[in-house]
Amino acid sequence: MRQFLIAGNWKMNAGPKEAKALADQIAESWEDKDTNSEILICPPFVSIPFVVKRFRDTGLKTGAQNVHTENNGAYTGEISTEMIHELSCEYVIAGHSERRAYFFETDELVAEKAKKISDSGLKPIVCVGEKLDERKNDIYRDVVKNQTEAVLELLDSSDASQLVIAYEPVWAIGTGETATPEQAQEMHAFIRNLIADEWGQEASESVRILYGGSMKPGNAEELLSQPDVDGGLIGGASLKEESFSEIISIAESIDK
Numbered sequence: 001m002r003q004f005l006i007a008g009n010w011k012m013n014a015g016p017k018e019a020k021a022l023a024d025q026i027a028e029s030w031e032d033k034d035t036n037s038e039i040l041i042c043p044p045f046v047s048i049p050f051v052v053k054r055f056r057d058t059g060l061k062t063g064a065q066n067v068h069t070e071n072n073g074a075y076t077g078e079i080s081t082e083m084i085h086e087l088s089c090e091y092v093i094a095g096h097s098e099r100r101a102y103f104f105e106t107d108e109l110v111a112e113k114a115k116k117i118s119d120s121g122l123k124p125i126v127c128v129g130e131k132l133d134e135r136k137n138d139i140y141r142d143v144v145k146n147q148t149e150a151v152l153e154l155l156d157s158s159d160a161s162q163l164v165i166a167y168e169p170v171w172a173i174g175t176g177e178t179a180t181p182e183q184a185q186e187m188h189a190f191i192r193n194l195i196a197d198e199w200g201q202e203a204s205e206s207v208r209i210l211y212g213g214s215m216k217p218g219n220a221e222e223l224l225s226q227p228d229v230d231g232g233l234i235g236g237a238s239l240k241e242e243s244f245s246e247i248i249s250i251a252e253s254i255d256k
């Protein structure tokens with residue numbers, strides 16, 4: 001059975017001071033609790049050390065939001081997997097739609113990042129998802145297929161249990177509009193089938209596929225109850241301990 005992963009993506013929010021306070025609240029709620037779900041926070045780079053420090057020995061995990069494909073060198077403003085590894089992070093997000101849109105990351109670059117993350121012993125959380133016009137024009141499956149297959153081509157089936165894919169329809173991110181549970185399940189099953197086609201059924205069953213896009217306490221139960229939804233990548237609702245904890249509690253109450 002796949003373990004739920006409840007992940008907070010803080011995006012460009014929560015500098016060191018705020019991150020410390022928020023990590024403290026989250027740790028107070030969840031340390032010493034034997035949860036079935038894996039709980040992860042991905043703060044901005046500058047806040048990572050503070051969150052790592054607070055989460056040490058609590059079972060709570062920390063990740064990064066982005067990475068470069070080289071180990072070091074003349075890449076001003078960039079961060080490598082080695083550096084993230086040294087900070088004791090376990091996960092790295094690759095190809096968030098905001099990076100695809102504002103920093104022109106292509107499917108190929110995102111796949112290279114996923115490969116680099118995986119080869120470094122870190123776990124990639126690769127984001128895929130269509131824009132509103134792509135859904136309206138009924139090409140959303142093609143878009144998600146291309147994004148997913150680019151990654152499956154560079155990684156291989158032995159990476160399956162470490163790989164996380166986050167289906168985040170762009171039209172649902174930060175908008176308050178969520179995919180219906182049926183829409184989410186359809187796309188999660190579609191992605192799992194793509195993995196099965198490339199890597200075989202068994203490998204496809206071990207990849208976790210998270211839903212992201214306005215997940216909050218009010219809709220988490222119906223989304224997380226879907227058979228192919230293995231957790232959430234949560235933006236806004238992860239910036240408040242109460243709503244993030246509520247989503248974790250909901251995940252803990254679901255028996256699939």
Ligand SMILES: O=C(CO)COP(=O)(O)O
Nearest residue numbers: 009173174213214235236
């Ligand atoms: O982009 C997201 C997580 O990566 C989702 O953000 P929201 O939960 O704020 O819609």
